[in-house]
Amino acid sequence: MIDIVSSIRKLNREGQTLAIATVINTWKSSPRPIGSALIISENGEMTGSVSGGCVEGAVVKKAVEIIKSGKAEVVHFGITDDDAWEVGLSCGGALDVFVQPFYPEAIWTTMDELLNQDEGFMLLSTLEDNPQYSIIKANGKTTGATFEKSLLPELEQAFHEGDSKVLSSGNHFVQVFPKKPVMLLVGSAHITVELTELAHMFGFETILIDPRATFASKTQYRVKPQTIHVEWPQEVLPHLKLDKDTYAVILSHDPKIDDEALKILLKSEVAYIGALGSRKTHAKRVERLKEYGFSSEEINSIHAPIGIDIGSKLPREIALSVMAEVIKVKNGGGK
Known part of the structure; x- marks a missing residue:
């Protein structure tokens, strides 16, 4: 997602309504890693990538629907799906994409500040139609929604390894934003x-x-x-x-x-x-x-x-x- 931050800032300044699509799971030869993101405006313009072109069209279509409904959704694309060839995923891989209305203003403001300061942090999202968000900083301090403390060992491991992933609970996705190398x-x-x-x-x-x-x-x-x-x-x-x-x-x-x-x-x-x-x-x-x-x-x-x-x-x-x-x-x- 780091690669599309400047575009997000620009679109926000213009007052556009946005959705964001993030790869949360991949299997086999999926073309983009977990954490890859695509930002979509209400008129269907996009920046970023979730598949290198294979399923972007379908994701944009879903994102425009979600901007109107305000309800997030996990969308699966894979070669075994009936519409796999229709959306162009012919590489033999599969991926789950979390398509959601753009983050609440308070969450994005904090994220943007941390990115500007080059401080590593994590964003924890619940995988539901009305996601809840928590930001966990490198020093352990948190902002946003509260979450079960039982998730902390997995979160600490994810931050240490730099791996964005769906947690074992199955309904939380953690995205790791490391500091710049x-x-x-x-x-x-x-x-x-x-x-x-x-x-x-x-x-x-x-x-x-x-x-x-x-x-x-x-x-x-x-x-x-x-x-x-x-x-x-x-x-x-x-x-x-x-x-x-x-x-x-x-x-x-x-x-x-x-x-x-x-x-x-x-x-x-x-x-x-x-x-x-x-x-x-x-x-x-x-x-x-x-x-x-x-x-x-x-x-x-x-x-x-x-x-x-x-x-x-x-x-x-x-x-x-x-x-x-x-x-x-x-x-x-x-x-």
Whole structure:
């Protein structure tokens, strides 16, 4: 749903009556994951996707009905349904879509504030014709409707795993809104320019660290990193939150900079560390890290040579391969 927030804000400013359709269950080769959403206006305009085009027409038709009736509904689409071919779901998968009038103003206002503040939270909805909504913040505080405390263990697990899902009760859907992932860029170079633009495109917050003022401040970025530190990594990194939502990319080509960053990052909980350089360059890096006292297991956690092998030569191609590798790790893929 994050990808349609700007459209929701625009439609709300225009005063349009809206419905929202959210994928709440999928089976087999369903084309869109749970939590994918489609916003529909009263005149049938839509933004977002619940199936990549397979069932959008039927969902929009249902949404327009629901805008008029004010009653939410869970709609099932699958190849075994009589109308499956009619709506175009021929991939062999199936999905449940919760189509509902747009959230009450108080709920959406709180959601919008939390999204602006980049605070992780969950939205708990009852799957009924008149849904009740609860917002559970990362600190455990709740707003909106009350809910049974017996749901808390499942909610905590969902938030920890980042998984939106129908709870075991069968009549509650929790949608997880994690905070933005962070791409930490060490070293300003041509590849950094391209990678920063891609990172923004995929919803990452970007932080650049480079003690070389000429490189950090004078490089011509089409999309600038949101934060720029013209300092050494060892001066900045201890003050940053280096957690599982952080993806670090080492790009300076200068061991004096790269090694200082790696010394800290290898002892942190970041989700990804990638380092630019050829196999020969990385072999020398490995020897230096061994001399610093790092274990083979720690060193092997570095993605190097960086990026998925697509035969990259140009900075933009290398950046694309790095972005693909970061997304692979973020989505649960291995090294």
